[in-house]
Amino acid sequence: MSLIKRLDRYNMGVPEQLHQFKWKALQESPFRFYRGTCHLFAEDFAKLYKNKPKIRTWTCGDAHFENFGSYKGDNRQVYFDINDFDEAFLGSPETELTRFITSIIVAAAQMNVAHVKVHKAIHDILDTYTATIAKRKAMMLESEVAYGEFKKYFGQMSTMNRDAFIAKRTVKEKGVLKLKTDGKRYLPMDKDRKIALFESITPLLTKSPKYSQMVFEDAAIRIAGTGSLGQNRYCMLFFSKAKGKQYLIDVKESRPSCYLESTTIKQPRFKNDAERIITTGNLMQFTPPAFIVPHKMADNWYVVKELQPSSDRMSLEYFDQDFSRLSEVAKEMARLLAYAHLRSSGNFTASTTDELVKFAKKQQWQRDILDLSGTLAIKNQKYYKMFCDRQAVSR
Numbered sequence: 001m002s003l004i005k006r007l008d009r010y011n012m013g014v015p016e017q018l019h020q021f022k023w024k025a026l027q028e029s030p031f032r033f034y035r036g037t038c039h040l041f042a043e044d045f046a047k048l049y050k051n052k053p054k055i056r057t058w059t060c061g062d063a064h065f066e067n068f069g070s071y072k073g074d075n076r077q078v079y080f081d082i083n084d085f086d087e088a089f090l091g092s093p094e095t096e097l098t099r100f101i102t103s104i105i106v107a108a109a110q111m112n113v114a115h116v117k118v119h120k121a122i123h124d125i126l127d128t129y130t131a132t133i134a135k136r137k138a139m140m141l142e143s144e145v146a147y148g149e150f151k152k153y154f155g156q157m158s159t160m161n162r163d164a165f166i167a168k169r170t171v172k173e174k175g176v177l178k179l180k181t182d183g184k185r186y187l188p189m190d191k192d193r194k195i196a197l198f199e200s201i202t203p204l205l206t207k208s209p210k211y212s213q214m215v216f217e218d219a220a221i222r223i224a225g226t227g228s229l230g231q232n233r234y235c236m237l238f239f240s241k242a243k244g245k246q247y248l249i250d251v252k253e254s255r256p257s258c259y260l261e262s263t264t265i266k267q268p269r270f271k272n273d274a275e276r277i278i279t280t281g282n283l284m285q286f287t288p289p290a291f292i293v294p295h296k297m298a299d300n301w302y303v304v305k306e307l308q309p310s311s312d313r314m315s316l317e318y319f320d321q322d323f324s325r326l327s328e329v330a331k332e333m334a335r336l337l338a339y340a341h342l343r344s345s346g347n348f349t350a351s352t353t354d355e356l357v358k359f360a361k362k363q364q365w366q367r368d369i370l371d372l373s374g375t376l377a378i379k380n381q382k383y384y385k386m387f388c389d390r391q392a393v394s395r
Contacts, residue, residue: 001316001371003040003386007122010039010258015228017187022229024386027391031202031316033384034106036226038087039258044379045095046262048372053092055351055359056265058283058344061087061257062227063096064103065326068333069313070157073287080150081336083313086347088226088280089257089266090350092181093359094128096337098369098376104330105377107316121327122373127335132338133360139339140286141332149329157312165309166246169240170218170237177246179220179237186220186235194219197234200297201251201343205238206289206305212299213241219232222250231255232300235307248307253300272299283347284340 001009009017026033038061060082062068067084079250101122108118143154156368171180181188189197205211215238222235234252239246254273270276274294282288294306321325345353359365 003341003383004390006040006043007037007387011230011343014087016225016264018230022226023391025229027388029110030381030384031103031106032226033387034103034380035064035066037058037380037383038099038227040380040383041099041376042087042259042262043100044376045372048184048375049094049098049368051094051365051368053094053265054088055355056090056349057093057096057341057356058280058347058350059087059089059091059093059096060061060284060340061089061091061096061099061259061278063100063337065107065330065333066103066313066315067148068336069311070153070243071289071311072308074290075287075289077142077287078154080146080153082281082340084225085277085281085284086254086257087257088277088284089259089263089284090267090348091259091263092265093341093356095259095371096341097126097129097334098373100330100334100337101369101373102376104327105373106380107326108323109377109381110316111321111323111326117323117327121323122370124327125330126370129334129338130360130366133342133356136342136357138286138343141318141336146180150332151327154315160309160312160337162166162245162309166248167236169248172248176217177239178218178238179235181220185223187223189219189221189234197236197251197297201236201266201295201304204293204295205249210291211238211240211247214238214247215241217246222252228252232302250303250305250307251295252303252305254294256305272301274303277303280344286339286343321366361393 026036026111031390067082069083070078070080071083072078085375104122105118141150146154169180169185170177179186197219202216205214217239218237220235222233234251235247237246238249254277256273272294278292278294293301295302295304314329341356342353344350345356
């Protein structure tokens with residue numbers, strides 16, 4: 001099947017307006033294309049990786065560099081961890097690490113980094129992962145123990161406050177606060193859809209003491225991410241009379257993981273995809289976000305969570321073409337992947353910690369995924385060029 005047919009098949013049913021947003025995002029850069037086409041990776045990995053998975057680990061499914069970030073946990077502390085589980089499934093360490101290492105190679109090519117530096121970086125990443133698994137201890141990364149690049153990052157997070165966070169995303173119209181539907185972050189919704197959303201979500205929020213006495217102010221279609229562009233996603237603005245401040249609530253449609261068509265590993269049965277996403281996050285993260293719950297609207301399931309001022313991610317732009325800084329951070333992200341695999345081991349038929357430690361000592365799979373990551377990075381570059389060329393012809 002051709003690249004365009006694969007893309008069209010996966011994005012079938014995406015509303016035209018969101019389809020345009022997604023296609024524009026995919027043309028932005030090879031890395032953005034890689035972010036937005038996890039389904040291509042899943043298909044290619046299954047075809048090219050010849051070893052039958054012997055170890056089962058819970059995986060976020062989309063462990064690229066920009067799917068790590070900060071959030072406030074239910075204990076009100078701010079952590080840095082994996083923060084996206086839309087594609088989560090019971091997979092293998094090879095899948096997770098190949099997805100992550102390939103993202104580093106793609107980013108390095110975009111930054112014009114010398115091959116020798118990239119070679120060292122990806123070996124360091126894999127060494128960090130295996131050494132962390134060998135220690136058998138799943139730790140966490142929060143502001144009190146942060147150092148180096150992360151200490152600076154947490155310092156920047158501490159300067160962010162709710163008022164500025166809300167002000168950046170809203171505008172006053174005739175004295176009433178509304179979401180800023182600027183066509184970049186939010187798109188307008190008609191009144192009937194806002195009312196339906198309000199009537200569905202408000203009772204859910206009132207079950208939590210934190211969100212009691214909430215007054216609905218506005219709602220909009222939310223534009224965020226790349227791979228998830230095209231799913232139903234909304235942002236709701238509320239005012240808490242109890243606390244005297246605004247809150248933003250994210251309502252994101254859940255869909256099956258793109259790996260389900262290609263994985264040979266039998267998947268545990270969840271009630272719905274929202275439960276799968278939230279449960280996997282709870283297994284893999286040190287602590288879950290402050291508020292995240294599944295919710296059904298009409299025939300679809302959604303993940304509902306608070307958008308926090310302390311939530312952010314490290315993007316490529318954060319490093320300003322400095323690959324040395326990026327590669328140091330990538331090693332810590334590899335450590336976080338190891339923590340997540342250790343933390344979730346033994347759950348829902350995942351392999352035990354003993355099995356994971358034994359597996360991490362073997363060398364052949366490490367050589368195999370390093371080679372495969374390079375191959376998949378080259379494929380991504382070819383896909384990106386083909387896609388951009390096709391779009392240029394279409395115009």
